[in-house]
Every structure is written in C-alpha cells, then in structure tokens.
Amino acid sequence: MSDELLRVTNLVKNFEVRRTKNSGAKKRTVQAVANVSFSIERGQTLGLVGESGSGKTTLGRCVLRLIEPTSGQVEFDGHDLGSMKFEELRALRRKMQIVFQDPFASLDPKMTVGASIAEPLIVQGVPGDHNDKIFDLLELVGLSVDHASRFPHEFSGGQRQRIGIARALALNPALIILDEPVSALDVSIQAGILNLFEDLQKKLGISYLFIAHDLSVVRHVADRIAVMYLGKIVEIGDQETVFENPTHPYTKALLSAVPLTDPKAERARTRVILEGEVPSPINPPSGCRFRTRCWKAQDICAQQEPVLELRAMGQMSACHFPES
C-alpha cells in the first residue's frame, strides 16, 4: 500500500451545457465523470479504456487539475491536490506530466526542438543553460543530439511524439498521463513508441495512466485495466484477469468487438455485437447506464445502480448479473 503513487476517490466532473433557444428553460449538465475511484502504484501502468464520450480524457485532465473537478479527491504522493494553492500545485506538477494524442498540435512550430524540451525547465525555474539535459533527453527517447536545433516540421509523426515524450520527461516526473499517445501513428511506428514507454518505465520507474480506445495497445502496455462507460468505471482489475475473464457484459462486448489479427481465430470465435450506440451523457439511463444496450438487463437494472463488487477472479465490476 505504501507504494501507491496516485489515489483518486469519488471523482465527479459535471459540465454545464449552455442553454440554446430550443432547449427550454432548464439548465442541463453533462456528468462526464461520475464518481470514479482508482489508484496507481509506483512504476505501474493503469490502462483506461472506453469509447468516445466515456469520460476517459476528462478523467485524465481532472487528475492533473487541468480541469477543475466538481467533487472528489485526488491524492498524489500523499498530497491532496484539491486543497492546494496554485503555486503549490505548480511545484507538484513537476512530478506529473502529460503527453497528448496529436504530436502535430502539441509542439510550437516556431520553437526549436531543444527550446520546446527546455521550456518546462525554464517555467519551473531550474537553473543552468539546460543543453546537457536536452541532449540526454533526446538520446533517452531515441533521437539524436543534432535534432535539438531543428524545428517540428522537419520531423515525422513518430519522431514528434518522441519530442513530446522528451519534454514530458524533462522534470523527472513520477507519473505521466498518456492520452491516446499512439492513436495518430501508423502501426509500424506505433510499435517503436510502445517499446519506448516500456524502456522508460523500466529505467526510470515512472507510472503511467495510459488512456486509449485501442484495446490491443492497452493490453500490451498495462498492468491493470479500468473500463469506462458513460463516465463510470464498470470494471477494473489486473490486465490479464480483465481480458481473459471479463465479468461486465460491456467489457465482454468491447473485447469481442476488437478484431484479432489472426484471420482463423477471428472467424472462429463467437461475437457479441452490441445494438445501438452510447446514449447521450446529458440524460444517462437510470440505474445501470449500460442497460439500454445490454442483453442481460432486467427490471432491477433500471431501478438500482450496480456498485463495483469484487469478483472471483480478483477484479471489481459493477453489474447485477455478472458473467462468470
């Protein structure tokens, strides 16, 4: 337990939807993250998966307080982030970094790569000219020293993502939030970046919150998995347990929707194809939010919201009729 780096408890984030002419007088809210709790240990990776609109990105940003959570608690390395003043928070943010999906948008086109990587050091008031640090970081992420004086447009997508990672590493963080870090990359390039994450974790003992919609990628990198649906975690547990023995019907359907790359295995397996699409988070279904698409739903699912419960294989899931 002492090895816990991040603990999130009952986190809620509501967004208010602006009234338009036709939406009536009532103010409406979207509950993007609905009472979510989890923790990450030092040197470990938690994979956060879910479809668009499930709240995984919002959750990642709430953890850093880039978005102010509505309620709930985020503890990082024993500090409660919610009660911190801005200055204290900024000092703590050295230890928590983020890498975004789009390596084209997250680098300033007018700054050299070296300047981009050094920027966090300058912002945090680290003394020195940072050149040695920049060179070390470039080598650490598999680029070369002479790349420092070039501009982002001279690099391919995979290389830019490496620059973004070097920048995130500049302040020796303990936690990096990786928000869809390989989704914009071709598979042959993606593999190199995934290997890099693995190497960095081994070398530096960093923890990752790895947010992605691609389950095969998450399975490859994560120690633990949390599956989100409409703002809630529906299943959480060890990677292997969740993938091999999913107990929530949504997890099961999600896994079965991902095509395998072996055509024989892919065609031989039985699939659960879900009906319909994710409902609007403005007006989520009562009780279990997944019930409108669930083939097991009964009356109780509409009336009573299921809570996360421990299952036989060791994971937690929130379902009245779990798969065994």
Added chain:
Amino acid sequence: MADKILQIRNLQVTFDTPFGQVFAVRGVDLDVEAGELLGVVGESGSGKSVTFLAAMGLLSSRARVSGSVVLAGEELIGKSSRQLRSVRGRLMSMIFQDPLSALNPVHRVGKQIGEMLQAHQNLTNKQAAARAVELLDIVGIPQPDQRSSQYPHEFSGGMRQRVVIAIAIANNPKLLIADEPTTALDVTVQAQILEVIKRVQQQFGTAVVLITHDLGVIARVADIVDVMYAGRNVEQGSIESLYDHPSHPYTRGLLASIPQPGKGRLTPIRGFPPNMMDPPSGCAFRTRCDFADSTCEIEIPELRAFSDLQTACLRAQLLPSFRKTQ
C-alpha cells in the same frame, strides 16, 4: 472462373504541387472479382485511397492519371466527366471515413437516397421514396419509414454511415469501394458497420474493396488482401496465406508491429515511410528493410508468384521462413 469486375493495370497518379511532383501511385496492378471482398491495407501515404479515387475519376485536375482501369469491361481512364457520372453510383460507388461530410445537412435522408435512385433509374418521386425506406431497412436502420424523413444531424455516427451505405448500394452497383469506413467510429459500432458491409456483399453479390490501415478489420472480413507501400502493391493473396506466411518483408514487419495477447516486445519497422516527392530508387522499402542489398537499389520489383502469394520482392526466396510471434 468468376468474372473480373475491376481490373487496374499500371495505374500511375502524380500530383503537381508548388513544391514539386508527388508520385502518389506508381504502377498499381489489381483485380477484383465478382462478389469478392478485397482488403487494401497500407499506412498513411501508401497511395491506397488515391488509387481508388483515381479509379472513380474523383481526383482534381492537379492529378495526372495514366494507366488502365477497366470496370465491367469498360475502360474508365480517358472518359469524360459526363460519361463517368453515369458509371458512378450505377456500376460502382464509394463511401468514406466521415459520413457527415458525405451527407447534405439540409435534405432529409430519404430524399438523398431517392436522388441517387432517380439519377440512374426512371422512378417517380413516390417510387423513389418507397425504395429509400426499403434501403434504410436493408442497412439495419430501425423504423425506416420515420427515419427516412429525418435530417442527417438527427442520426448518430454509426447510423449516418448506414445511410451513406444505403445511398451507395441504391442502384445495386457491381462494386462498392469503402475507404476507411469505420475509422471514425467506436469499436462496438465498427463491428456493426462491418456486419452491414459483409451482408451487402453476401446478399447482393456486390464486390467490395475495403481500404483500411487496420489489419484486424481486414482479418475479420476480407477474402483477398492487397498490401500497398509507397504507391505500389507489395504483396497480394488470400487472407489465410497472407497472415500465415507473408513473404514480403514489409508485410512481415506490419504483422510483427501489432500488439497481440501474449506477444512480448514489439518489433517496429525501423525508419519511416519515404517522401513521395523523391521516393527511393528500385524497391521503395529497401531503406527500411533488413534484407535489402545493392540489387534492391536498381530494380523495381514486380509482383511475382511466390508460394501461394504474389510478392514484389527481389529477395523473397532468400528470406528466412516466417515465424509467427504468437
């Protein structure tokens, strides 16, 4: 044997840009047989979309297209835009990644389907409207008679893609080209759309070309696979053979870089795709290939029979046998 619906020979597409010429497609050969589902796979910039946009005659005047595209016996390259218009939608149609931009926001979806029907068939408005409802039913839209009078914004992403498919198959074309049709969709919805496409192929005998970067999608639905790299085909064959014993180093590299359960460290392909303004001489993949030697710099490899695949690699017979990493 089955008849060829589409035959592409030595297709070349070059774009003139202010920075120079981009050689996007550099001699593609491809056959699609009646009723089959061909998966075309390649990374960004491999020319997979441009090949079929050229076949449809949908490229801008900046593009210079040469070679031959024969659809159901008719040569399409060199046809006037008026002649092409009578082919598109009737003999072949194409759907794209983003269904919202393919639909007109100010017309009801039923009308948009009807428009396609009336462009090629002599139907009254009433007949077209009735047929539109049937088509919505075929692509699995619930309450098709009500949905037919709704606007695109009232549909979800997956439902919009179904509407686009309904428009594409309205005139029962011989060939449906689907360019990354599920890339913008969530996996659970992707699974639904793939089912619809597969059903169209099986129920109506429509040949389908599915263009994607996702080898998993191909594994699920394709009969035949074509792998593209730097504007050329590098390998073709049946889905089982291609995934079981790929012969081209690029195909092998792609399969080795995909994460799979139980697989240890991934093997990326080193380097990055070539700049198509100045592609490498000879085999374009040689700059990233572990097996290349000096002959690869000189000769451009053509597709040749190798085991039960067609492989464009000069050194295919010298490669070690493929070990599955699973």
